[in-house]
Amino acid sequence: MRTDLFDGEKPVVRFDQVGMRYGAGDEVLRDIAFSLEPGSFHFLTGESGAGKSTLMRLIYLSLRPTRGLVHLFGRDVATLPRDKVPAMRRRIGVVYQDFQLLDHMTAIDNVALPLRVAGARGPDVKKHVSELLRWVGLGERLGAKPPTLSGGEQQRVAIARAVINQPDLLLADEPTGNVDDNIGVRLIQLFEELNRMGTTVIIATHNFGLVDRFRYPRLDLEDGALRIIRGQRPPC
């Protein structure tokens, strides 16, 4: 059965009866079916081991499903030619749970990486990146390398890197896990700002305080199955 949250011609994300297993093990995701319209905002919730990270990895093209179809921006990813994958990935910003920062690069170079990969160069890039890092409270740590940053600072660098090129789809895996509530709220507000500009946002979190406070719809995973819990505020 497929659960459509919204009507629309081309959902940003659409899963059709997706199943996923690692090797010969049991399915960690079963019959996942949903679609997310452009400009929507969702929390992804579930216990540890429920399959949140696997679902995120399927969306950001780090994994291919064992069965079923995954569509991104209206394209079936299984039939996407290899040389078209990078362009699709550039439309997706990801905040990884373990940050995935490059330790040999400064904060500013880490955040500029998606722009560099997309071919952007010049002083404007540095200015733009510096402004964003100041906005997330790291104006004094532009030249610091990740090993010298605290967990919270690393997380903010990771967030800045994910949003620097204003992606069409933002995925954040526990983005508030290492920051206090005030910064956590501020980060969600940053995601909301992006969402208002048209970015579709999915935030995987354990922080039910934030989920309750912002009241966006939830994709809830339990034992590999997906359940939709509608929010109390309409998606943008």
Add this chain to the structure above:
Amino acid sequence: MLIRRQTDIPFDQDPAGRLLPWIVAIMIYLSGVAIAGAIALNGLVSTWSSGLSGALTIQIPAGPDSPHAQQQAGAVLALVRKAPGVEQARRLPRQDMLRLLRPWLGEDAGAGDLPLPILIEVHAAPDAAIDTAALSAKVAAAAPGAVTENHARWAGPLIGLARSIWLVALLVVALIGLATVITVVFATRTGLRIHRRVIGLLHLIGAHDRYIARQFERQALWLSLQGAIIGIVFAIGTVFGIADLAGKIELEPAAGAIFTPVQWAIFACVPLVAALVALLTARITVLRTLRRMT
């Protein structure tokens, strides 16, 4: 690594990358010496062969057993100068013969009364041929016991030998080039394994394989160029050293005169060619490996 560069991939953590410049330096040194040897040999052989073709030497025995040697030499010189095709014939002065003997007999070569034969040098006119058999018969009649030696008979085997050595040198350079390619492939594959996480991240951020390959090829170019420059500098030093030693025994000209400007340019291009080969090898290795990985 000798000098560090800022890259998305932390290459300075590669053990293979640290060794690559030194391996390339050794390879280029060996290639440089092989190429220099081949070029020098080629020049030497062409000098010899041009000197040998169209040249004859007539040797008339002299000493107590040949009391008429001087008269015979005069007669031979006269008949040789009249022979068809001969441009020049001259009796080799005793001082010149002693100079030729000096490398073997030392400075005392001229001190005693050595029974040196009389040598007559004969050169053919350009595009003319000397009938060696007929001339030899006339010489033998005028000076019994005289020997007429045609230098051209040495030229053929000498050129054949030089060509063989030239081919061996080319083979050595080709094998060294192949070894360099294998080394770069090994270093690149090691780098791809070591930096798997970073490469995965770059892919997820939207990097094309070409973007990642560019990082590896620039690194290979940079490291190889450093090594190649070191290798060629030492090779040039070795060439000058050998040329200097050869000059002392009057075997070869001075180092600067070994190569023509074009040959020096070819020699100077060796590091660039090596760096270019490393760049292309790294690119092909990365693109093929990434295609297999995903």
